[in-house]
Amino acid sequence: MHDIVILGGGSGGYATALRASQLGLSVVLIEQDKLGGTCLHRGCIPTKALLHAAEVADTAREGESFGVHSTFNGIDMTKVNSYKDGVINRLYKGLQGLVASRAITYVEGSGRLVAPNTVEVNGERYEGRNIVLATGSYARSLPGLDIAGLVMTSDQALQLDYVPTSVIILGGGVIGVEFASVWRSFGVDVTVIEGLPTLVPAEDASVSKAMERAFRKRGINFKTGVRFQSADQDDSGVNVTLETGETLRADLLLVAVGRGPRTQGLGYEEQGIAMDRGFVLTNERLATNVPSVFAVGDIVPGLQLAHRGFQQGIFVAEEIAGLAPLTIDETGIPRVTYSEPEIASIGYTEAQAKEKFGEVESYEYNLGGNGKSQILGTAGFIKLVRQKNGPVVGVHMIGSRVGELVGEAQLVYNWEASPEDVTPLIHAHPTQNEAFGEAFLALAGKPLHAHA
Numbered sequence: 001m002h003d004i005v006i007l008g009g010g011s012g013g014y015a016t017a018l019r020a021s022q023l024g025l026s027v028v029l030i031e032q033d034k035l036g037g038t039c040l041h042r043g044c045i046p047t048k049a050l051l052h053a054a055e056v057a058d059t060a061r062e063g064e065s066f067g068v069h070s071t072f073n074g075i076d077m078t079k080v081n082s083y084k085d086g087v088i089n090r091l092y093k094g095l096q097g098l099v100a101s102r103a104i105t106y107v108e109g110s111g112r113l114v115a116p117n118t119v120e121v122n123g124e125r126y127e128g129r130n131i132v133l134a135t136g137s138y139a140r141s142l143p144g145l146d147i148a149g150l151v152m153t154s155d156q157a158l159q160l161d162y163v164p165t166s167v168i169i170l171g172g173g174v175i176g177v178e179f180a181s182v183w184r185s186f187g188v189d190v191t192v193i194e195g196l197p198t199l200v201p202a203e204d205a206s207v208s209k210a211m212e213r214a215f216r217k218r219g220i221n222f223k224t225g226v227r228f229q230s231a232d233q234d235d236s237g238v239n240v241t242l243e244t245g246e247t248l249r250a251d252l253l254l255v256a257v258g259r260g261p262r263t264q265g266l267g268y269e270e271q272g273i274a275m276d277r278g279f280v281l282t283n284e285r286l287a288t289n290v291p292s293v294f295a296v297g298d299i300v301p302g303l304q305l306a307h308r309g310f311q312q313g314i315f316v317a318e319e320i321a322g323l324a325p326l327t328i329d330e331t332g333i334p335r336v337t338y339s340e341p342e343i344a345s346i347g348y349t350e351a352q353a354k355e356k357f358g359e360v361e362s363y364e365y366n367l368g369g370n371g372k373s374q375i376l377g378t379a380g381f382i383k384l385v386r387q388k389n390g391p392v393v394g395v396h397m398i399g400s401r402v403g404e405l406v407g408e409a410q411l412v413y414n415w416e417a418s419p420e421d422v423t424p425l426i427h428a429h430p431t432q433n434e435a436f437g438e439a440f441l442a443l444a445g446k447p448l449h450a451h452a
């Protein structure tokens with residue numbers, strides 16, 4: 001009997017294993033594919049490598065405006081992919097080494113929950129005093145839309161060995177706009193279709209609007225508030241029909257309409273685990289209704305982000321070890337979209353904050369007044385939302401590289417700091433981070449490089 005048997009070796013599962021082994025618990029980690037899961041092999045890391053290559057392409061294209069002779073001569077996808085795969089492989093080796101260096105029994109194979117405390121893999125049974133379900137997610141499609149050939153999800157799009165001439169992207173959420181951004185930088189004619197009224201609809205309304213403005217400027221086409229009806233493909237492309245009757249054609253169609261929980265056929269229902277539309281239900285301590293069975297990561301309803309999975313894994317390991325860790329505040333999880341421009345946010349949008357707290361104040365510091373942003377040639381803003389005379393309850397940013405600023409936003413939000421708490425702390429000049437300091441100063445009633 002082991003202390004913990006973990007099903008799934010992605011962000012949530014391996015974080016549980018690493019922390020549990022640190023705490024002296026005996027751990028079995030079961031993975032059917034590659035340690036590291038979606039994030040490392042088919043998600044965060046490969047997409048961010050492509051986005052970096054895209055940034056390099058843009059830099060080459062824009063060199064002349066900085067007085068640097070450079071020209072953009074095209075993309076060699078074989079080399080882009082070998083750069084991307086090199087990054088993945090180095091991280092993969094590092095992670096394998098880390099797991100191997102701990103007292104973790106790593107089992108390769110497809111597991112199934114056959115009793116509340118037992119997982120079966122390749123005919124062998126692993127019993128745990130505790131079970132952690134961490135089987136992750138898969139790319140969803142729409143009814144009647146088969147993923148095949150030129151109709152693909154992010155899984156296939158990350159393996160493309162050519163740059164298409166044109167693409168249609170179904171879904172204007174995080175994954176959709178990240179791919180739109182990469183392909184546009186690679187010279188592709190891109191059209192994004194989003195059923196909701198705006199791109200990145202989960203973000204603060206001001207950010208969604210700024211994103212649409214930026215995409216328009218970049219020549220990325222998008223249609224919002226319009227639903228997909230059907231698609232058919234031939235040898236050379238895909239025809240997409242919208243509910244309005246409009247038809248579009250492109251070399252390929254990327255379906256980026258969200259991710260579903262990978263929980264079917266794994267024995268969860270049979271063992272009595274409460275589920276909702278395939279997601280595993282837990283309480284705030286990540287325990288399911290079945291004693292000693294926990295769940296972490298994308299199978300638990302909420303934000304599907306790798307760092308949420310890491311934190312949930314740490315939490316569950318500490319919970320099992322009896323350390324009574326603090327529960328995770330879902331609104332305190334930072335969210336970054338790594339497109340050009342980037343979006344980063346935490347806490348409540350202004351509309352949500354009004355609904356929750358009643359009176360709120362907000363301030364938008366325009367990056368036009370920020371020296372480093374001017375140097376980089378980026379537009380955008382940092383918007384702070386605070387409870388009237390109270391703490392900051394939302395931070396919303398858009399502009400090149402603002403993802404790197406989310407660390408401070410995260411501390412301010414989670415420590416419930418008010419602008420007055422933060423203004424005595426000094427921000428280095430000239431950094432983009434300084435724009436934060438300016439926004440805090442303004443909200444505290446003493447703007448420096450901004451009009452009152």
Ligand SMILES: Cc1cc2nc3c(=O)[nH]c(=O)nc-3n(C[C@H](O)[C@H](O)[C@H](O)COP(=O)(O)OP(=O)(O)OC[C@H]3O[C@@H](n4cnc5c(N)ncnc54)[C@H](O)[C@@H]3O)c2cc1C
Nearest residue numbers: 008010011012032037038039043111136297298304305306
């Ligand atoms: C294109 C894309 C880009 C993304 N970018 C980001 C980003 O920039 N930042 C971010 O935070 N998040 C990003 N994400 C989301 C992130 O990848 C997920 O939130 C994260 O991987 C979830 O971790 P997980 O452990 O729940 O699941 P997964 O990473 O999916 O891991 C689950 C693992 O379980 C294994 N498994 C499943 N069933 C079984 C079984 N029966 N037996 C054995 N093993 C099994 C799978 O093989 C898999 O390895 C992105 C996702 C995608 C698709």
